[in-house]
Structure formats: structure tokens, C-alpha cells
Amino acid sequence: MHLFPAPSPAMGVRIKAGLFAGTVIATGMITGLITGSVLPRAAHAADLDALEEQIAHIQAEQRELQKALVSVQKQIAARRAAGGAETSAEHGGGVSSHHIASAHASMLHGVREEAEVESPHEEGPGLAMPSHPHGMATALNHHRATGPDAQPVFSGAHDTPDVESVVGHRAEDVVARLADNSVGPHGRETAGAQAAGALGDHGVFRLGPITxxxxxxxxxxxxxxxxxxxxxxxxxxxxxxxxxxxxxxxxxxxxxxxxxxxxxxxxxxxxxxxxxxxxxxxxxxxxxxxxxxxxxxxxxxxxxxxxxxxxxxxxxxxxxxxxxxxxxxxxxxxxxxxxxxxxxxxxxxxxxxxxxxxxxxxxxxxxxxxxxxxxxxxxxxxxxxxxxxxxxxxxxxxxxxxxxxxxxxxxxxxxxxxxxxxxxxxxxxxxxxxxxxxxxxxxxxxxxxxxxxxxxxxxxxxxxxxxxxxxxxxxxxxxxxxxxxxxxxxxxxxxxxxxxxxxxxxxxxxxxxxxxxxxxxxxxxxxxxxxxxxxxxxxxxxxxxxxxxxxxxxxxxxxxxxxxxxxxxxxxxxxxxxxxxxxxxxxxxxxxxxxxxxxxxxxxxxxxxxxxxxxxxxxxxxxxxxxxxxxxxxxxxxxxxxxx
CATH class of the missing domain: 2.40.160.10 (Porin)
Known part of the structure; x- marks a missing residue:
């Protein structure tokens, strides 16, 4: 039994368009905050902190949507590899908005639950470890990231998502693929990490293709x-x-x-x-x-x-x-x-x-x-x-x-x-x-x-x-x-x-x-x-x-x-x-x-x-x-x- 009917050729475009629209809306919200009620009070440190918290919340929602998109496109790629045309004929060649919305909500909920498992020390000094053996590879491998937060990259035939080349915000200095051993990399702020040569996550700069x-x-x-x-x-x-x-x-x-x-x-x-x-x-x-x-x-x-x-x-x-x-x-x-x-x-x-x-x-x-x-x-x-x-x-x-x-x-x-x-x-x-x-x-x-x-x-x-x-x-x-x-x-x-x-x-x-x-x-x-x-x-x-x-x-x-x-x-x-x-x-x-x-x-x-x-x-x-x-x-x- 398949979770989705066969995808139409325009499905990826619609999801990407939706994600783009969400980004535009989020950007508009930030702009409104800056130009509206927040800017006149910018002289106050508490207001600046509140603004940063709102921005961080919006960015977190964007990351969850991005992860959901990766998961959907990965399933699309797998279906294509397994014979998408035959399955499409069997299910009528389309994906209803109801199925997409239900699947998106389900995956978004799963992403949130996984994030809670993977980041038990989000506010603390530790580097979170994924619960799935492939999770650390997803979190630690880096490819064309434009900021310290995770950015997915798609490559290969049929836009197959290359989820193994995503780097997480707390893993800027780790380049090897690692498995979850319940020990994990050093907590970045610990003296043991400092002795080994831990890098920071505040001082990250992009210089062309170099980080x-x-x-x-x-x-x-x-x-x-x-x-x-x-x-x-x-x-x-x-x-x-x-x-x-x-x-x-x-x-x-x-x-x-x-x-x-x-x-x-x-x-x-x-x-x-x-x-x-x-x-x-x-x-x-x-x-x-x-x-x-x-x-x-x-x-x-x-x-x-x-x-x-x-x-x-x-x-x-x-x-x-x-x-x-x-x-x-x-x-x-x-x-x-x-x-x-x-x-x-x-x-x-x-x-x-x-x-x-x-x-x-x-x-x-x-x-x-x-x-x-x-x-x-x-x-x-x-x-x-x-x-x-x-x-x-x-x-x-x-x-x-x-x-x-x-x-x-x-x-x-x-x-x-x-x-x-x-x-x-x-x-x-x-x-x-x-x-x-x-x-x-x-x-x-x-x-x-x-x-x-x-x-x-x-x-x-x-x-x-x-x-x-x-x-x-x-x-x-x-x-x-x-x-x-x-x-x-x-x-x-x-x-x-x-x-x-x-x-x-x-x-x-x-x-x-x-x-x-x-x-x-x-x-x-x-x-x-x-x-x-x-x-x-x-x-x-x-x-x-x-x-x-x-x-x-x-x-x-x-x-x-x-x-x-x-x-x-x-x-x-x-x-x-x-x-x-x-x-x-x-x-x-x-x-x-x-x-x-x-x-x-x-x-x-x-x-x-x-x-x-x-x-x-x-x-x-x-x-x-x-x-x-x-x-x-x-x-x-x-x-x-x-x-x-």
C-alpha cells in the first residue's frame, strides 16, 4: 500500500512554490516587524532580544518546512526509480491537495518529534546526536551551505535530494560522517573539546565558495x-x-x-x-x-x-x-x-x-x-x-x-x-x-x-x-x-x-x-x-x-x-x-x-x-x-x- 498516489510532473513545482511563498511571507513579517512597531524601540536591549527570538522562531519553522520538502522529494525519487509511470496509471496520474496536506502535516509532526530527539541540548553546550544511524550523516555533511543553519542540496537525475550533504548549525566544525554511539562529539564549550581544537558557531563566514x-x-x-x-x-x-x-x-x-x-x-x-x-x-x-x-x-x-x-x-x-x-x-x-x-x-x-x-x-x-x-x-x-x-x-x-x-x-x-x-x-x-x-x-x-x-x-x-x-x-x-x-x-x-x-x-x-x-x-x-x-x-x-x-x-x-x-x-x-x-x-x-x-x-x-x-x-x-x-x-x- 502506497502512502501517496503517483505524483504529477507539477507536484515538485507546487511544493517548491509553496515553500517559496512561505519564505516570502516570513520575510514580509520580519520586514514589518523592523519597519513597524519594533524599530522605534530598538534602543532597548529587551526589544532587540524579542526581535531576535521572533526571527529565530521563523527560521526554525522554515527549517522544518525545508526538511519536510526533502522527505517528500525523496519519496518521489524512490517512486520514480521503482516505476512511477505504472503506479501513476494505477492511481489516476495525480496527487490530491488533500493527500499532500495530510502527508505534509504528518511529516512536519515527525520532523518536530525527531528534532526533539536529536537536539536534547539545543540550549546548552552539546552537539546533538541523531537517533537514526543515517541521522548524523544528514546533520554533519556540508555542501553549498549559505549560512550556519541547515540547507539541503539537490543533485543527480530527477532532482534526487542529496540529504547526506546537509550540515547542521551546531556541526560547522565536523566534516566526517558519524554514527550515534550515545557518546557523540565533544560538547563544543567543554574543556575537552577546547583541548582537542573545537571551533565556534558564532564566527562563521562565507568567502565565495570557502567557509x-x-x-x-x-x-x-x-x-x-x-x-x-x-x-x-x-x-x-x-x-x-x-x-x-x-x-x-x-x-x-x-x-x-x-x-x-x-x-x-x-x-x-x-x-x-x-x-x-x-x-x-x-x-x-x-x-x-x-x-x-x-x-x-x-x-x-x-x-x-x-x-x-x-x-x-x-x-x-x-x-x-x-x-x-x-x-x-x-x-x-x-x-x-x-x-x-x-x-x-x-x-x-x-x-x-x-x-x-x-x-x-x-x-x-x-x-x-x-x-x-x-x-x-x-x-x-x-x-x-x-x-x-x-x-x-x-x-x-x-x-x-x-x-x-x-x-x-x-x-x-x-x-x-x-x-x-x-x-x-x-x-x-x-x-x-x-x-x-x-x-x-x-x-x-x-x-x-x-x-x-x-x-x-x-x-x-x-x-x-x-x-x-x-x-x-x-x-x-x-x-x-x-x-x-x-x-x-x-x-x-x-x-x-x-x-x-x-x-x-x-x-x-x-x-x-x-x-x-x-x-x-x-x-x-x-x-x-x-x-x-x-x-x-x-x-x-x-x-x-x-x-x-x-x-x-x-x-x-x-x-x-x-x-x-x-x-x-x-x-x-x-x-x-x-x-x-x-x-x-x-x-x-x-x-x-x-x-x-x-x-x-x-x-x-x-x-x-x-x-x-x-x-x-x-x-x-x-x-x-x-x-x-x-x-x-x-x-x-x-x-x-x-x-x-
Whole structure:
């Protein structure tokens, strides 16, 4: 049984004409409001707000009519494909106005009901998730939109509506097709979204065929801590002092606006199914040679992310090239840039045990099963963090017990800073599979890394390459969908310590000068709650640990975590540095905090955050014991997000 009789050739014209007439009427209403009773009172803010609400209401009705039109034309296209001529003969070749009106009212009611399901946080900070597996594709794919609200585009034979290339008002910065996993993309105003690189919906501009979208915020953050670490709101856990240093016994306060951020996306539509985009994200987190903490506090502008992306919704293929969050970083939906699962913490180092880097990569991703199964391969820039405790290290030229020289790194020159850059023979290779069922997000991942050096003596030498790597996974469990979620992530292997926030070493050297990858493990767990659209509350625990590799030769001790190292002076203030080696074995952190958005509207969002954190650093045992130390911190932050 068919819902409609066969459509006449003029049916689409009549519906479009009706929609056009509705638009004209709506425009006339707005004009009348502006030229009539509202304009004389425009000086009053309340009247302006009322006018904007009326305009928003009219626009909402137009969008519902537009959705209804899409649904009708889609059914017409399906009927034509199934043999519209035969059906037309059977039903008399026409569509009565009664049928059209009834169907339109029914579909409009359905659209309203679906909108209520898809947009439970319309007034809040969240990005709504459709209930139908194709709904997110409809809401997130963009094609020739002329404004931030959804605009349908028709292409192909018989004007078949291409509903998969419609973008929603709250999804301007999402280009990949996603399925509903009850987790969904980050709520745009959340600190997790800001860390990942969320863009705004206020700063959207059209420049010919290109859409420009602004993001970022002004940030004023400070920390009060019971040790003097001189790292501000960035925790460098391996610098937490032992009791032998006087700064262990002094408190410290430090604040800065250096982590204020600015981002920009430029995006264009190649055709109905493919989109290209470029994304930039910058802040002032780098310390320049001229930085003066006593007067100007002038920090350097630095690149956080800069990449291009190509997304094809017909082939379900996604490509990314440039500097971005490593694909090894846990995600929350699909394998999608700017949807990394990052903690909501104020500290710019995020959380001990968090898996991440930002680096150059060439990422290839394919999704399957209506965007629920994702597979990705990423070729990423490699680097090896070496520990050379016990060796004589002359700017990367390490003297071995046999007198040979192992070259592990070279200081940068030219336009590159003078820090060590390790020898690397190949990029890191990362693979990931992500699964988005109707409840939760799940990932498994693996990495291959190839530490490389050269050992030489006068007149001859040879190269050495080791194979390192590991695997892990993550999950986001929506305990209460879009309200409370549990996050778990972990990574284990050898030679991959730099992928954790603590930056434990990847490798040391053996007696022959070959890279000796160190075992490594890291993990995080936490719970995040959104009691209402203005409040986020979180608690996290993180842990990262490194194994040890060592040897002794000619009466001397070498390597990482050697039990023959002297730790006897680690608990004695002002003791000689040679009596406290203290190679880090593990770091843990427990933290809790909250963000409150006390202003939120068309002028942007103002939010405040507070965080309590406790960290403990433990060392490998040596002569004199296994020292440990701790750090307690209170973080405070104010942020203004003009584009959110």
C-alpha cells in the first residue's frame, strides 16, 4: 500500500512554490516587524532580544518546512526509480491537495518529534546526536551551505535530494560522517573539546565558495603548588624535586595568559560528497630567548596544529596530512580530528599517563557499516628520547666503555632550535580500529618505532636499528548518555615512553652502543559528568611507568635504573648531586575539578574552572634506597570563548 498516489510532473513545482511563498511571507513579517512597531524601540536591549527570538522562531519553522520538502522529494525519487509511470496509471496520474496536506502535516509532526530527539541540548553546550544511524550523516555533511543553519542540496537525475550533504548549525566544525554511539562529539564549550581544537558557531563566514570558521579563547590560568617547579600550569613531572633540593621545601605561585588560543578552519566543497579543509591552531606556549618573567612576560607564538584534510562521504574515505594530534591519542567517536578524548583538566600537560603527541602525519581512514566501524593507518614523525645516565654525552655523541662513540642525536641548526634531534631511520607506523555501536566508543591500536644510531671509531663505524613498539586501546562508556561518561585508556610496549605526558625515556644504550628500548606502560581512567548545560565535573587518575636496562663495565655503572647508582643523598637537603641519581620509575596523578559557564549566549561563553591535583614521583632503587616525592596543586582558570 502506497502512502501517496503517483505524483504529477507539477507536484515538485507546487511544493517548491509553496515553500517559496512561505519564505516570502516570513520575510514580509520580519520586514514589518523592523519597519513597524519594533524599530522605534530598538534602543532597548529587551526589544532587540524579542526581535531576535521572533526571527529565530521563523527560521526554525522554515527549517522544518525545508526538511519536510526533502522527505517528500525523496519519496518521489524512490517512486520514480521503482516505476512511477505504472503506479501513476494505477492511481489516476495525480496527487490530491488533500493527500499532500495530510502527508505534509504528518511529516512536519515527525520532523518536530525527531528534532526533539536529536537536539536534547539545543540550549546548552552539546552537539546533538541523531537517533537514526543515517541521522548524523544528514546533520554533519556540508555542501553549498549559505549560512550556519541547515540547507539541503539537490543533485543527480530527477532532482534526487542529496540529504547526506546537509550540515547542521551546531556541526560547522565536523566534516566526517558519524554514527550515534550515545557518546557523540565533544560538547563544543567543554574543556575537552577546547583541548582537542573545537571551533565556534558564532564566527562563521562565507568567502565565495570557502567557509571560514573561527575558534579559540582568551585564557588566564594560575597554579598554587607546594613545590617550586618553575613550569607554571604545565606539569613536568620528572622535575618534581626530591628532598635534597631546597625548592622541595618552598611553595610556589605562577600565573599566565600564555595558553590563550586562536584557531581557524578554511573549508570548501568539491562536490556533493567531498570536502577539503585546512585547520590552524596556535597559542603562546613557547618560551622565547627574550621571554622576561620579571617584566614583559613575552612568550612566543607557536604552532599547535596545522593540517589539511579531505573527506569523501561517497567512498567513506578520509585523509589528513600535517601536524595534528597523533592517531594514537584516544578518541570519542570514529577516527576524527578534533574529537580526541582529552581530559578536561586546566593543566596544559593534561594528565600523567595520557597518551598523546602532536606531530606531522599522513593519515588514511576508511569507515564501514554505516560509519560504525573505522580503520586507520597513520605514518607519523618519529623521535627517540634517550637516557644516557652514567655515560659521557657530548651533545649526542656518547662515549662507550670500549672507547667508541655512539651518535644518537644532533643539535638543531639553521631555523631549528638548538635542542637535540634524535637520529631516525623511519617514521612511526600507527594502526587503529574504532567501533561505535549504539552504546559507547571502543578502540584498539598499535605502533611500530625504530630507534637508530651509529657507533664508530676512528676510520670505521656501523649503524644500529632496533625494533620497538606496543599496543593498547581505549573506551568511552556513556553511563548516562550525554550526561555521565566513564573513560578508560592504556598503552604498553617498549620504546614508546614519549607518547605519555610524563615523557619517560624511550631507550638507553647497551654496552655495544646499540639502542636498548625500555619497557613502558601508561594508563588513565576517569569519569566526567554534565549535571546541567552550564556545569562540568570530572575526576581522573593517571599512571605511567618505565622499566630499566643497565650494565656495569670497568668499575663504572651505566643505563637506566641501575641498582648500583647512588641514591643516598636524595633525602638530605643540599647534598651533592652525585649522591642522588633518582631515575624515575613511575609517576601517578589523581585529580578532580569543575568548570562553570556563568555567561553563555550570542556574545560567547565565559567560564571558570578549578582543579585539585596530587602527583607522586617514585624512583628506581639504588644504593641508599628508592626515593620518592610528591606535588600538590590548586589550579584556577578563567576563559572567554567569543566564538562559542
Amino acid at each position: 571560514l570558521i573561527l575558534g579559540g579563547y582568551l585564557d588566564a590560568a594560575a597554579v598554587e603548588e607546594n613545590r617550586h617547579t618553575a613550569t607554571g600550569t604545565f606539569n613536568f613531572w620528572q622535575d618534581i624535586p626530591y628532598r635534597n633540593e631546597s625548592r622541595y621545601h618552598t611553595d610556589n605561585f605562577e600565573g599566565s595568559a600564555r595558553y590563550s588560543r586562536l584557531s581557524l578552519m578554511a573549508r570548501g566543497n568539491v562536490d556533493a560528497h567531498s570536502t577539503i579543509s585546512g585547520f590552524f591552531e596556535m597559542d603562546f606556549g613557547a618560551g622565547a630567548a627574550t621571554t622576561d618573567a620579571y617584566e614583559s612576560n613575552s612568550y612566543a607564538f607557536r604552532m599547535r596544529q596545522a593540517y589539511l584534510a579531505y573527506d569523501n562521504s561517497d567512498l567513506d574515505f578520509h585523509f589528513l596530512a600535517g601536524q595534528a594530534w597523533s592517531m594514537l591519542t584516544p578518541g570519542r567517536i570514529g577516527i576524527t580530528p578534533r574529537q580526541e578524548s582529552l581530559p578536561e583538566t586546566i593543566e596544559s600537560s593534561m594528565l600523567a599517563g595520557q597518551t598523546w603527541t602532536r606531530q606531522l602525519q599522513f593519515r588514511f581512514v576508511k569507515d564501514f557499516l554505516q560509519h560504525r566501524l573505522w580503520a586507520g593507518l597513520s605514518i607519523e614523525n618519529s623521535a627517540t628520547l634517550y637516557d644516557t645516565t652514567g655515560f659521557t654525552d657530548n651533545s649526542g655523541a656518547v662515549t662507550l666503555p670500549n672507547g667508541k662513540i655512539a651518535t644518537i642525536s644532533t643539535n638543531g641548526t639553521g631555523l631549528t632550535n638548538s635542542a637535540p634531534f634524535s637520529n631516525e631511520i623511519a617514521p612511526d607506523i600507527i594502526g587503529k580500529i574504532a567501533w561505535d555501536p549504539h552504546w559507547g566508543h571502543y578502540e584498539i591500536e598499535g605502533i611500530l618505532h625504530f630507534p637508530h644510531d651509529r657507533v664508530a671509531t676512528l676510520g670505521s663505524g656501523h649503524n644500529n636499528t632496533s625494533i620497538a613498539g606496543g599496543g593498547g586501546g581505549s573506551m568511552v562508556l556513556p553511563v548516562v548518555p550525554h550526561k555521565v561518561e566513564l573513560r578508560l585508556a592504556g598503552l604498553a610496549g617498549v620504546g614508546i615512553g614519549r607518547y605519555g605526558s610524563v615523557l619517560l625515556p624511550d631507550a638507553t644504550l647497551n654496552a655495544q652502543g646499540e639502542p636498548a628500548p625500555l619497557p613502558s606502560i601508561q594508563g588513565t581512567g576517569g569519569i566526567v559528568a554534565h549535571p546541567n548545560p552550564l556545569l562540568d565535573v570530572y575526576g581522573f587518575f593517571g599512571y605511567q611507568a618505565a622499566g630499566r636496562s643497565y650494565f656495569s663495565a670497568n668499575g663504572a655503572n651505566y643505563g637506566y635504573g641501575n641498582p648500583a647508582y647512588n641514591n643516598a643523598g636524595c633525602g638530605i637537603e643540599l647534598s651533592d648531586a652525585s649522591t642522588c641519581t633518582g631515575n624515575t620509575r613511575s609517576v601517578m596523578e589523581a585529580t578532580a575539578g569543575a568548570w562553570y559557564r556563568f555567561f553563555h549566549g550570542r556574545y560567547g561563553t565565559m567560564e571558570a574552572g578549578v582543579q585539585l591535583a596530587y602527583s607522586r614521583r617514585s624512583a628506581w632503587s639504588g644504593q641508599g634506597g628508592a626515593p620518592d616525592t610528591s606535588l600538590s596543586e590548586v589550579f584556577m582558570d578563567f576563559r572567554y570563548l567569543p566564538f562559542q
